[in-house]
Amino acid sequence: MEWILEPWPWYFSGPLIAGIMFLLLFSGKEFGVSTNLRTICTMCGADKKAGFFKFDWRAQRWNLLVLAGAMIGGFLGISFLSNSTEVDINPATVSILKGYGFESAGETYLPIELFGAEAFQNPKVLAILLIGGLLIGFGSRYAGGCTSGHAISGLSNLQLPSLFAVIGFFIGGLAMVHFLFPFIF
Amino acid sequence: MKKHLLYLMIGIAFGIILFKSEAASWFRIFEMFQFQSFHMYGIIGSALILGILGIQLIKRKRLKSFSGEAIVFAPKKKSFTRYLIGGLIFGLGWALVGACPGPIFVLIGAGFFPVIIVLIGALLGTFLYGLFRKKLPH
Numbered sequence: 225m226e227w228i229l230e231p232w233p234w235y236f237s238g239p240l241i242a243g244i245m246f247l248l249l250f251s252g253k254e255f256g257v258s259t260n261l262r263t264i265c266t267m268c269g270a271d272k273k274a275g276f277f278k279f280d281w282r283a284q285r286w287n288l289l290v291l292a293g294a295m296i297g298g299f300l301g302i303s304f305l306s307n308s309t310e311v312d313i314n315p316a317t318v319s320i321l322k323g324y325g326f327e328s329a330g331e332t333y334l335p336i337e338l339f340g341a342e343a344f345q346n347p348k349v350l351a352i353l354l355i356g357g358l359l360i361g362f363g364s365r366y367a368g369g370c371t372s373g374h375a376i377s378g379l380s381n382l383q384l385p386s387l388f389a390v391i392g393f394f395i396g397g398l399a400m401v402h403f404l405f406p407f408i409f
Numbered sequence: 410m411k412k413h414l415l416y417l418m419i420g421i422a423f424g425i426i427l428f429k430s431e432a433a434s435w436f437r438i439f440e441m442f443q444f445q446s447f448h449m450y451g452i453i454g455s456a457l458i459l460g461i462l463g464i465q466l467i468k469r470k471r472l473k474s475f476s477g478e479a480i481v482f483a484p485k486k487k488s489f490t491r492y493l494i495g496g497l498i499f500g501l502g503w504a505l506v507g508a509c510p511g512p513i514f515v516l517i518g519a520g521f522f523p524v525i526i527v528l529i530g531a532l533l534g535t536f537l538y539g540l541f542r543k544k545l546p547h
Contacts, residue, residue, distance in 0.1 A: 231430070235455055248419060250472075253416075257510040258510040262535055273536075293418065297426075298428050298515035313436045356527055357531040358530040359505065360499055360508075363499025364535075376456055379461075380463070388492035394500060
């Protein structure tokens with residue numbers, strides 16, 4: 225059972241993610257995480273500001289439970305199921321990242337330059353995290369879904385709109401990493 | 410109550426998988442966009458192949474849900490603009506903070522508290538979309 229504490233290989237993780245989608249389908253639900261962001265907005269009173277948020281959020285309670293579970297899963301994953309949280313990325317990727325000043329590349333789960341405790345005191349890092357979040361929230365609602373809803377659920381159901389969305393995800397991601405990173409980092 | 414517990418358990422499994430597969434790692438996302446590892450493509454690709462096969466099976470054999478009801482798939486609304494532009498905006502954010510909505514929650518649970526700032530941003534972004542939705546091309 226020692227292997228369970230190691231990082232899980234793609235051929236184990238990918239099929240398990242498909243399994244999550246099927247468990248939800250057989251429970252009569254559709255897999256999609258970003259819908260929860262709209263639900264939380266409604267719960268915070270956004271329905272008083274825009275019609276988009278006027279819906280019965282109680283019908284989405286099941287999805288909030290999945291979300292709460294995901295948080296618990298993250299806690300269990302790091303606390304009990306990992307003997308190391310180093311991410312063994314390609315050495316070529318490490319050297320690119322060191323060029324951008326990410327000294328923690330290859331040694332931690334997340335770059336401490338962005339997600340360390342000092343992040344809260346660094347205005348540039350705070351701005352990066354906030355703007356990244358804004359783009360994710362705005363973009364996923366505009367596109368009607370995120371990685372789970374489009375790249376997994378939508379494409380699995382051979383939905384052409386999901387293919388357009390996933391192409392968009394990749395154009396955006398490639399543009400960020402290849403054209404905008406040199407200006408940001 | 411039993412049903413609530415099922416969703417919570419599904420979520421816990423999902424969170425553990427995202428964490429342990431390193432799909433919630435900023436480094437893996439950067440590496441993917443550099444095309445320097447098969448890891449992320451393997452995760453998404455294998456999930457997708459099984460997903461396509463399974464959904465075809467559900468449709469052809471008309472499989473029923475646990476509670477015995479028909480499994481229905483809501484088709485996505487036909488359009489091009491909203492998916493490509495929305496997707497592009499999402500991709501910019503995904504690559505910048507290295508987390509899509511699922512991992513945002515997984516990482517907060519794992520104790521990476523600066524990710525809370527990403528979550529606040531994502532909620533604000535969702536709210537802004539709701540405010541300006543009617544003015545955007547869809």
